[in-house]
Amino acid sequence: MGLTITFGTDYKSALxxxxxxxxxxxxxxxxxxxxxxxxxxxxxxxxxxQNPVGEPCN
Known part of the structure; x- marks a missing residue:
């Protein structure tokens, strides 16, 4: 079972x-x-x- 976390404005409180x-x-x-x-x-x-895998979002 995997853990899915959506990073939004409230991700720190969810974590x-x-x-x-x-x-x-x-x-x-x-x-x-x-x-x-x-x-x-x-x-x-x-x-x-940790090294980035993708490109940063703009």
Whole structure:
């Protein structure tokens, strides 16, 4: 079973309901959102590094 999250204006409160602060899954989801939104890698040089797969939205 997969988890589907729609990122909109209220995505942070939806994540906060499902995941507590400090939860590695929450951090991973937010990092994925940041990297795909900006088109730049995040957490470079760490085990948490994520690289963009697509092109950032305009």
């Amino acid at each position: 906060s309901e499902k995941y507590k602060d400090g939860d590695p899954a929450k951090e991973r989801i937010l990092n994925r959102y940041r990297t795909e939104s900006t088109g730049q890698s995040v957490e470079t040089g760490t085990t948490k590094q």
